[in-house]
Amino acid sequence: MSQTAIRLDRLSKHFGPKRAVDDVSFEVQAGHCYGLIGPNGAGKTTTFSMMTGYLFPTSGTISILGVDPFEPGALKGKVGVLPQDAILPPTWPVGALLTYYGELSGLPSPEAEARRVLEKVQLPETWGLYSNQLSHGMAKRVSMAQALMGSPPVIFLDEPTAGLDPKIAASVRQVIRELKGQHTVVVSSHNLQELEELCDATAILDKGKLVSAATMSELTGQMAEFRVQLARGEVPTFEVKALSGVKDARIEPNNVLCVSFDGKTIQPEEIITRTCGLLVERKVLFTGVWRGKKLEEKVLQLT
Amino acid sequence: MWKGETVRATRSGRVLALLILFVMFVSLTLAVVGFVTRQLNATVDKQLQSAGVDAGDERMKEQLNQGKRQMLSVVITDDEEMLESLLTLPVVLLFVFKLTLRFVPLFVALMGFDQLAGELGPKSIRFLVVRLKRNTLILGKFASQVTIFSGLLFVCTLLMVLVAKALNADFAAKDVVLWTGRLLAASFVLALAYLALTTLCSALVRSGAVSLLLNIMVLFGIWALAFFGEYFTLPGEVVDASSLKSMITDESPLAYTRYLSVWHYGQDLLHPDWTRFLTAAVVHVGFALVFLGAAQLVMKKRDL
Known part of the structure; x- marks a missing residue:
């Protein structure tokens, strides 16, 4: 419908x-x-x-x-x-x-x-x-x-x-x-x-x-960004940025890696898997991955 | 809507309370007026006995009727045709009914002041308006109030007539039937206008208490307008010298204001001339339609 x-x-x-x-x-x-x-x-x-x-x-x-x-x-x-x-x-x-x-x-x-x-x-x-x-x-x-x-x-x-x-x-x-x-x-x-x-x-x-x-x-930007909750290890930010389809990568407060990507040219599951693979390769430990940002964060940002 | 709202209103307990109040009011009035008329009759009988006159004598009956007629012409009406008709009605019934009619608008207000205001305040009206047109809602509420009040009027009028019959052996069966019908018709038609007024007042405000207050204030306005109009005589109006009206000598066009008040037309609801009765009934129905139309308009335009 x-x-x-x-x-x-x-x-x-x-x-x-x-x-x-x-x-x-x-x-x-x-x-x-x-x-x-x-x-x-x-x-x-x-x-x-x-x-x-x-x-x-x-x-x-x-x-x-x-x-x-x-x-x-x-x-x-x-x-x-x-x-x-x-x-x-x-x-x-x-x-x-x-x-x-x-x-x-x-x-x-x-x-x-x-x-x-x-x-x-x-x-x-x-x-x-x-x-x-x-x-x-x-x-x-x-x-x-x-x-x-x-x-x-x-x-x-x-x-x-x-x-x-x-x-x-x-x-x-x-x-x-x-x-x-x-x-x-x-x-x-x-x-x-x-x-x-x-x-x-x-x-x-x-x-x-x-x-x-x-x-x-x-x-919530689900088709434009994802976040990784980091535990330990040095994040290779430049390498993440160099991945195909990635527009930006940055570390946010609370040790969260935020990756922005072009949702039109690449599927979220592909870029998430590749990024996580790179982190594992570089011995970076993480506890969770989620797409976009929480609605609450967005609402707080807008209102 | 009508059936559901009637069932709902009868469930509220207020109807029973009002019925008890109405019956108590009628009973008290019957007791007081009955006592006074009994005392008067006893005094008259005593005086007749001491004068050696037979109360059953035809000429005496005629004289007593004349006395009653004079009293009614002063207190009730100076209309000859109406007086003639009212003479067949026991005085106790006439006075109790008249008094009851005076209080009908107040009873109507007490019964229905929150029919809409009581739904607007707690917003329960929102459950109804997605299912009904707003004008259907008004008509349903009004119809249920008419149904319930008709029931109350029926019970109380019947009570009055039965007591009057018990107190007056010469109240003929034919007259009992005739007057029961006429009293019921008069009170029903009169109540219609006030029921519609109560619906209007209840549609105007969100609080039941404010609706009741507003209703009572409007009633006072209606009464004041009628009495103000009656305070003057119409230009060229001929007034019976024996009636209370003869005390009013000021002739003024302001007397026409009486026609703006629905109260003014209540008198003719007991008139034996059917055209007078029908005119009064049509005017009452007309006022009811105006009040209902205004209630519809208010409901159509207001936020809920």
């Missing part, structure tokens, strides 16, 4: 004099998992809320699956949303609430679908519990379950693992992983490791502005 599922064009949202989102444009390809990254107050949730039709943009346009999300009923059945800070209505048992949401979505078997999504988020035991009896993590997963109802083609997840324990967070990540390819997923999170692992592409926002929108490999 290479069609554009979501398109934002010069999107802005002002709250009085404050420009929460300022002239943001990016596209999300169908079937991709797309990350929204940025520090607190960067405009992630505001952008997210405009994409889901909760907030009206001050200017600019949005297209979700070719339709304007603000057109009445345009997104019915096409979009599932896990809003970040929405509280589940307290006077409903979870099962009845999800069944009700299924009915509103026009699903053919709302109760069966409610049971399926609760199984998916590993909470079938909450069926008869009232939503105000759920822990924070459980409520978050029930909210996620309602976003998955009816298997909508586009799913928006705002901070899906925030406040979850590591085991449950891993299971939520697994659910997102399974959605990739079949659904277009937009994930907003502060957990950069998580986004690096899950996302095909990301938009990085800072102070309401888009500072980068690129595929994960472009962003």
Whole structure:
């Protein structure tokens, strides 16, 4: 799939004099998992809320699956949303609430679908519990379950693992992983490791502005550089630089060798193997090799 | 949406609390008005007995009816046709119903102040708007409030009529049926406009408490507008000398402001002339549509 599922064009949202989102444009390809990254107050949730039709943009346009999300009923059945800070209505048992949401979505078997999504988020035991009896993590997963109802083609997840324990967070990540390819997923999170692992592409926002929108490999330079964590030995930097396809080699803090290469003329696995071979030959010991730079480093550099 | 929201509203416990409050209010009013009318009747009977007059005498009945008529013309209306009609209604029922109608807007506000504000504050409305058009959401909420309040009105009106029948043996079965229908129709139509107003107020703000406050302030505005308009007489208006209105002598075009208030049209909802009733009903429905339309517009334009 290479069609554009979501398109934002010069999107802005002002709250009085404050420009929460300022002239943001990016596209999300169908079937991709797309990350929204940025520090607190960067405009992630505001952008997210405009994409889901909760907030009206001050200017600019949005297209979700070719339709304007603000057109009445345009997104019915096409979009599932896990809003970040929405509280589940307290006077409903979870099962009845999800069944009700299924009915509103026009699903053919709302109760069966409610049971399926609760199984998916590993909470079938909450069926008869009232939503105000759920822990924070459980409520978050029930909210996620309602976003998955009816298997909508586009799913928006705002901070899906925030406040979850590591085991449950891993299971939520697994659910997102399974959605990739079949659904277009937009994930907003502060957990950069998580986004690096899950996302095909990301938009990085800072102070309401888009500072980068690129595929994960472009962003982390996976096709342009790799790093070697050195242990002992003298690195033959000049020899590494002389290798075919290598553009630059340098030692970074913490005893890390960073090698830049031309990803268009040489495959990463070839240049990594040749470099490692040279290091072994020169009796340089190392403990790890990774492509590109960590997303966290890139985000810190950009914001 | 309507079914789900109705079930949800009835689950909240507030409906039961309001029903109890409404029934308590009606019972208390019935008790007070019933006691006063009983005392009055006893005093009149005593005076008649001491004067050696038979209370069952036709002429005496006529005189008592005249007294009742005069009292109603001062307190309720100076419309001859309406007075004639109201004479078939036990005084206790008339007063209790009238008092209840006065409080209907407040009960409506108490029941529905957070129908939307209560979803906007905690943002649970976000779970709904991806599944529904915003105008469907408004209509669904309004319809569920109408359903629940109709149930409350039905229970309370029936209670009033049954008590009135028990207290007044001469309240004929035919009149019981007729008046039950008319009282239900009047209270339902009146409530429609205020239910829509509550929906509008609830769509305007994110906090339930602020929505309730706003609703009450608007109600006071509606009442104030009606009373301000009634304070003056319309240019060329002829006022019955025996009615309370005759005390107002200032003729002013400001009297027309009464027509801006939905409250002004409530009186005709009990009018025996069907055209008057229908006009009042249409005006109430019209106000309801205006309030609902405004709520739709607000919801359509607002961030959630």
